[in-house]
Amino acid sequence: MNKIEFLSVLKKRLSGLPQADIDRTVDYYTEMIDDCMEEGMTSAQAVARMGTIDEIVVQARANARYSDAPKTVPPPRRRMRTWETVLLCVGFPLWFPLTLAAAIIALAVVIVIFAVYIVFYAVDLSLAAVAVTGILTSPIVAFGNGSLTQFLLFFGGGLVCAGLAVPLFFACNALTVKTASMIKHIIIRKRKEQR
Amino acid sequence: MDIQLKRGLLDICVLAAIKNEDSYGYQIIKDIKPYINISESTLYPILRRLEEAGHLTVRSVEHNGRLRKYYHITPSGLTRLSAFAEEWKEIMSIYQFVIRGTKK
Structure with missing residues (x-):
């Protein structure tokens, strides 16, 4: 598997996670592969060093869960619709x-x-x-x-x-x-x- | 090595690798590898964890027409390193005891 294939499969496999997490993970592995290739490795050798995609996906999901822990945000106040206001006045x-x-x-x-x-x-x-x-x-x-x-x-x-x-x-x-x-x-x- | 112990040591090693100057992922791995086994996929969650804990900050620098992330240790990261050094003094004395046993 070369760099482009690896990154495209990784991106697909990460789908469902928040976009920020996907971008971050893909950026990290892109940089790593580029650095490996700069050191003289072939695209395939560099990809082989990254470990399995399964492993990366499991890690990314585990980390995403931490950052996406439900926060206690009060529900936004709903603005009254026009027909509700009219009904309120008429009634x-x-x-x-x-x-x-x-x-x-x-x-x-x-x-x-x-x-x-x-x-x-x-x-x-x-x-x-x-x-x-x-x-x-x-x-x-x-x-x-x-x-x-x-x-x-x-x-x-x-x-x-x-x-x-x-x-x-x-x-x-x-x-x-x-x-x-x-x-x-x-x-x-x-x-x-x-x- | 015990997984928990290795995890803690890896955090410290990453901080040590950027202690004197900012560094990037690939270089951090190269610096740490002679001492403790670390892979590219292991480093990623560590960097994230350390960043979330406020022990390091990230900045992107242009390199050969692409962006490379450089990691910079924060005062909190430095404190973590010196705390580690103190803890290990204690652990080393326990190690000496374990090797030597009680004196008769």
Whole structure:
């Protein structure tokens, strides 16, 4: 095989690699063969020194893979096509109110959820207030009226309210934490999906 | 010779071949061959690897109506060479130990 044949086969066998890699490899072997021939070798002798084409191709492919390792390039931002812009403008009276309504509904749902919690906490606070008032005022009532029944009613009522207020407080707390973490998970999952 | 060891030594030999003056592929092979076996197809990936690592730069020079690539060692390549010299001092002392064995 002479120089021209060798280089033409090499070029063909390297096809599929990036053009820069092909040019570089072919340039290198062209220079090498030329230098060998300048030293007095024949074209065939020079080609024989280069080794087998199979070997060169394997090496070139291995090296090309390194330089062509996929880089994390963000996808280019797509420019909006004309028909998309037109559609967006024409459809404005339709999509804008719908989007607004959806946003308002979502906001209402959030407010309702929080309202439920506020109600729970308000109930708990009133129970606690009744408990404190009942227990503290029961001796005053007992001394003022001298009535044991009223004392027991106030004191017992206070205890009952205290008994309800304490577990309700913990239940409200647990429920709030659970809902908050649920909302957090939903938001994080959505962000991950967007990425 | 162990393939990995030979690979590392070839890199160093190529850098050594262009240490004092810029050289081209064929001349590098001629300079290295008396010390370590190297072929044209072996040199190519080495030159590429060294260039990508920043140990050498390439420039094209016109020669007899064609272009020839000359390789020039960079400061990073020189550092690599002196690091090699330091490493081998250590390896030579291990070699002495291996040959001699422990003194009794």
